[in-house]
Amino acid sequence: MTKLTNLTMTEALKGLSSKAFTATELTKAHIDAMQTEVARGTKSYITETPELALAQASAADARYTKGDARAMDGLPIGMKDLYCTKGVRTTAASKILDNFVPTYESTVSQKLFDAGCVMLGKTNLDEFAMGSTTITSAYGTSINPWSGKDPARANRQLVPGGSSGGSSAAVAARIAMAATATDTGGSIRQPASLTGTVGIKPTYGRCSRWGIVAFASSLDQAGPMTRSVEDAALMLREMSGYDPKDSTSANKAVPDFTAMCGQSIKGMRIGIPREYRIDGIDPEVNALWQKGADMLRDAGAEIIDISLPHTKYALPVYYIIAPAEASSNLARYDGVRFGVRVEGEGLNGMYENTRGAGFGKEVRRRILMGTYVLSAGYYDAYYLKAQRVRRCIRNDFDTAFAKCDAILTPASPSTAFGIGEKMDDPIQMYLEDVFTVTLNLAGLPGICVPVSLAQNGLPFGLQLVGRAFDEETLFKAASALEKAASFTALPPMVAA
Amino acid sequence: MSIDLKTVQRIAHLSRLKIPDTELQQVQGELNKILAWVEQLNEVNVTGIEPLANVNDEALRGRDDVINDGGKAADILANAPAKTADFFTVPKVVE
Structure with missing residues (x-):
């Protein structure tokens, strides 16, 4: 039998329903895998919750015994440490939230628990989800399980992408069956591309943002990272689903996306x-993109040239826009209501010391940038101008979608790179999000x-883009692409 | 447009962020690089184009004006760095 940790969630549900194994066995297999030295070396998790996972697995087993199992009952997953989890420390990978234990549960994590998920x-x-590598985490950099595959970087640890790099590393390393993630500029899709996993950022408004630590509220969306399109x-x-607690949550019915998988x-x-x-991008990126287009054409799609000027x-x-919204959202970390406080002279001194010590360099840079573009005299020139170009x-896209049903693009400008690369100036790193x-x-x-391993042996993903609230078309196309690509390669640290 | 050290100090203060003096110049350099890079937006003619603040076209919803939550003082204070009875406490503001 396939190792329990190598199953997709869809496969595992079959095994759980047929009583081939229990949720407790499935969860234990993942806890054991997560706690090996190699797995811990990937720094995929900031906080492990094995006791909670076993308690949730036991409850899932009871439901299987009674015959009233839920949609994802007993599936062990990772939760991005940006989702507030009741009674479980939530850091946003920042020192400023080092001691923060939420007294409430985010809407999306609650929905997953209601569906029976087990949190590892x-x-x-x-x-604060600001980055493309996890290098800005205050809890160490996650390591891509594909490290060692690229001969040019044989002795170098590779990044798993970001910001959801712990989620992508955990899913690729088979120490979570799936993980939640969030995407503000590419933070689900770029790490998926760099780790050979599947990630979807749904339409803005599809998932509730309530209880997820805010970065840029008009851009943030939650989504899953998995090892198959069906998952x-x-x-x-x-x-x-609709959530009255998030004013931008869409009051729209949620289709059964799984029914789209495998459709023509x-x-x-x-x-x-x-x-x-x-210009200047690795020619292999364009070649693999073309390969993906050929796969879709062979599956019956019509390939159309479009323009997004x-x-x-x-x-x-x-x-x-993102720093402007971030500077406003992060004003709440003031050392008064939650998080870490650093004393100083008077109230302002306390604020400045708390925030100066609690935020890392990239976060500080974005707060400063955001504050500047929103400040008197510059608001029109920068912020309003950006909103008009937005x-x-x-x-x-509206014009393009009059001609096509979905769009195919690369998801990242390169395969996984080494820790320390692209660090010379901030803009170089910002280019990671160019396609997303x-x-x-x-x-x-x-x-x-x-879709493929690149010549250097590292995975490379393609992005499909859909119309607003038309994830159904996306799942159809993604499932066809997955079938044609039949990507089955495993990272070096994972045994078959 | 580029910003001088005094402006960096001013926005650091507006942001309530302590930036060590030794880092100010580096921060200034990085911000100026980013500002120079975003200058390319001036190439776009946006005459007559309305700013897009939120992609959600639906008007924000109202709700019934009734209390639907509350009585959670202990929860709200649970993570407070400093508190006295049912209050957050801060350094002395008024002499």
């Missing part, structure tokens, strides 16, 4: 945006599916 622990991320469909279905894509029109062919402005727009970017950030600005859903 809280996964690592870039501090992503299952988990997203359980995470989605005959006649589906797939757009290829010419502006995503970026404002693409090159998406990153500069993002690096005005509308141009969304209009581009447009969707956050337009509010559209995007899924990353692994």
Whole structure:
């Protein structure tokens, strides 16, 4: 039999229903795997919660015995440490929340628990989800389980992407069957691409943001990271739904996304945006992108050339809007109501010391940038201007979707790189999000599916983009792409 | 547009962020690099284009004006760095 930790969630549910194994056995297998020295070396988790996991698994087993199992009953997952979990420390990978234990549960984590999920622990991320590597985490950098595969970086640890890098590393390392993640500029799709996993950022408003530590509220969305498209469909279905506690939550019915997997894509029109062919990018990226387009064509889709003319402005727009919203959201960390306090002279001295010591460099940089672009005299020139260009970017997609049903693009400009690379200046790292950030600005859903190993032996994923609230088309196309690619490679640290 | 050291200090104060003096110049350099990079937005003609603050086109919903939560003082104070009875406490503000 396949090792329990190598099963997809869909496979595991069959085993649980047929009583081939119990939820407790499945959970124990994951706890054992998570607690090995090699697994802990990946720093996928900030906090492990094995006792909670076993208690939840035992409750799941009781439901299986009674015959009233739930949609994801007994499946052990990781929870990005940006989701507030009642009674379990929630850090956002920041020193400023080092001692924060929420007294409430985020809507999405509650939905997953209601569906029967078992929580193995809280996964690592870039501090406040600001980054593409997990290097900005105050709890150490997560390591990509594919490290060692690239001959050019044989002795170098690779990043798992970010910000949801602990989630992607855990799922790729088979020390979680799936994990929650969040995506503000690419934080689900880029780490999925770098670790050979599947990640979907749904339409803005599909998942409630309530109880998820806020970064940039008009861009943040929750989503799952998994090892198959069907698993992503299952988990997203359980995470989605209207929540009165989030004013931007969409009051729309949630379709059964799993029913879309395996459906024909005959006649589906797939757009290829010419502006995503970026000067100076590794030619292999474009070759693998073409390979993905060929796979979809062979599956019956029609490939169409499209144009998204404002693409090159998406990153500069993002690096005005996201810091502006972050500077406002992060004002709450004042050393008064929760988190760490550092005393100082008077109230202002306490604020400045608390925030100066509690936030890392990247977070401080973004707060400063955001404060500047919102400050008197600069608001119109930077912030309003960025919001106007943001509308141009969304209009581009509206025009494109008149001609096509989904769009295919790369998800990251390269395969996984070494820790310390691309660190010379902030903009170099910001370019990691060049293919993903447009969707956050337009509010559209995007899924990353692994399509191939690159010549260096590392996984590479492609992104499919859909119309707002049309994740169904995305799952159809993603499932066809997954089938054609049949990506089965395992990272070196995982035994078959 | 580029910013001088005094501006960095001013926005650090507006942000209530203590930046060590030894780091100010580096921060200034990084912010100026980013500001120079976003200048490319000036190439875009946005005449007549409304700012897009939120992609959600639906109007924000109202709800019945009734109390639907509360009585959670202990929960709210549970993570307070300093408290006295049912209050957060802060350094002395008024002499």
